[in-house]
Amino acid sequence: xxxxxLPIISxxxxxxxxxxxxHDCHAGAITVTDGTSCGTFVSNGAHDAGVAxxxxxxxxxxxxxxxxxxxxxxxxxxxxxAGDDPADCLTFATA
Numbered sequence: 143x144x145x146x147x148l149p150i151i152s153x154x155x156x157x158x159x160x161x162x163x164x165h166d167c168h169a170g171a172i173t174v175t176d177g178t179s180c181g182t183f184v185s186n187g188a189h190d191a192g193v194a195x196x197x198x199x200x201x202x203x204x205x206x207x208x209x210x211x212x213x214x215x216x217x218x219x220x221x222x223x224a225g226d227d228p229a230d231c232l233t234f235a236t237a
Contacts, residue, residue, distance in 0.1 A: 173201045
């Protein structure tokens, strides 16, 4: 899978993240860590952080997710928002 094939983050509702610009993630690629937390979340210290393109999912540590294949996300797109942590993968699902 090349970076052009990584799933995009279709929406991020975490207003306190430096990569979030008008509910659009601009991190080059995020990592979903244990507990479905967005490991790339950075509190609003760096204004307008990230790249001009939509953020993508670079890695997923949740091997029990139905979208996970060899620690790579295969979902068409993901949503990030508040869950157990301030920034969680809301697309996470188990079989």
